[in-house]
Amino acid sequence: MGDMSTRMLLLSAVRTLWPRLTSALHGAGYTDVHPRHGAVLTHLDPKGTPVALLASRAGLGKAAMGALVDELERAQYVQRKPSAPGRLPLIVATLRGQAVIRLMMVFDRQMEQHIQRAVGPNGYESLRTMLHVLARSLGGTCEGQLTTHPASSDRAQDI
DSSP, X not given: OOSOOHHHHHHHHHHHXXXXXXXXXXXXXXXXXXXXXXXXXXXXXXXXXXXXXXXXXXXXXXXXXXXXXXXHHHTTSEEEEOOSTTSOOEEEEOHHHHHHHHHHHHHHHHHHHHHXXXXXXXXXXXXXXXXXXXXXXTTOOOOSSOOOOTTOSSOOOOO
């Protein structure tokens, strides 16, 4: 399998996905969405998420996350929504942002199907289990992030 470290294998897999996703989003007309914006868009909760929680989920500092939110707000993908008095605003996806998130979910379903075909059903389940174990063993979580819903009525059409 070569001398590439596991870290580099994981990075290589991720690096092959971002250009494909970016190309799909740009092809759908969302030309101002870039891979760095995934740190926000993949971690938003439907009812909104505070910047600090987005930063924690993405493994970024609050200032860096705030800058990404500012970019997406200027491009009208997210907006700051007032929350309870005395609390910081929640970041919520606008209709434009929701459309991008839906396209990202379609892309994710397509990639899930591709991976299943590439490694087979048993390999797919083993891969997912191992990635969950690895993430948790390194102090990460697999919660609060953009998820695909295999039972969703949306068809995984090519984008």
